[in-house]
Amino acid sequence: MPSFHRPFGRTCATAAATVTLALALAACGSTAEDAAPTAEPTDATTSVTPSAATSSGAPASPTPESTDLGPLLTVDINGKDVSPNAEEIDLGAGEKLLVEVDSDRAGELHVHSAPEQFIEFAAGATNTELVVNTPGTVEVEDHETSAVVAIIEVR
Numbered sequence: 001m002p003s004f005h006r007p008f009g010r011t012c013a014t015a016a017a018t019v020t021l022a023l024a025l026a027a028c029g030s031t032a033e034d035a036a037p038t039a040e041p042t043d044a045t046t047s048v049t050p051s052a053a054t055s056s057g058a059p060a061s062p063t064p065e066s067t068d069l070g071p072l073l074t075v076d077i078n079g080k081d082v083s084p085n086a087e088e089i090d091l092g093a094g095e096k097l098l099v100e101v102d103s104d105r106a107g108e109l110h111v112h113s114a115p116e117q118f119i120e121f122a123a124g125a126t127n128t129e130l131v132v133n134t135p136g137t138v139e140v141e142d143h144e145t146s147a148v149v150a151i152i153e154v155r
Contacts, residue, residue, distance in 0.1 A: 077103035
């Protein structure tokens, strides 16, 4: 019977990819109590900064229309309906991304960066600035539905 030997390097690469995928999927199953804090970055690579909103739910000044705040991600949530669907965004490392969430429920967006970040939002309008300093591909998903709202390519 002929013997088949798989090259050791390919076996290790396959195993490493499998472990990486399993860890990424497991991270989405964690609860907020297991996760890093939302408002304070855990190191110098990323940060999430909530911004103020007026009592009417409109963002406080400055607004994206009046100043150049950089790229904008607008997320609309109505129950289980979440949009956009995997919007592609190019972002420079350290560049601010304004995230505007308009939702009929409170919830949380998971930002799969290193370290992972969380954007908590209330029912109504929530505005947050997101900064990712580590280059790579970062997914942003709604925790409740697991819908991927954006794929950020950080250069």
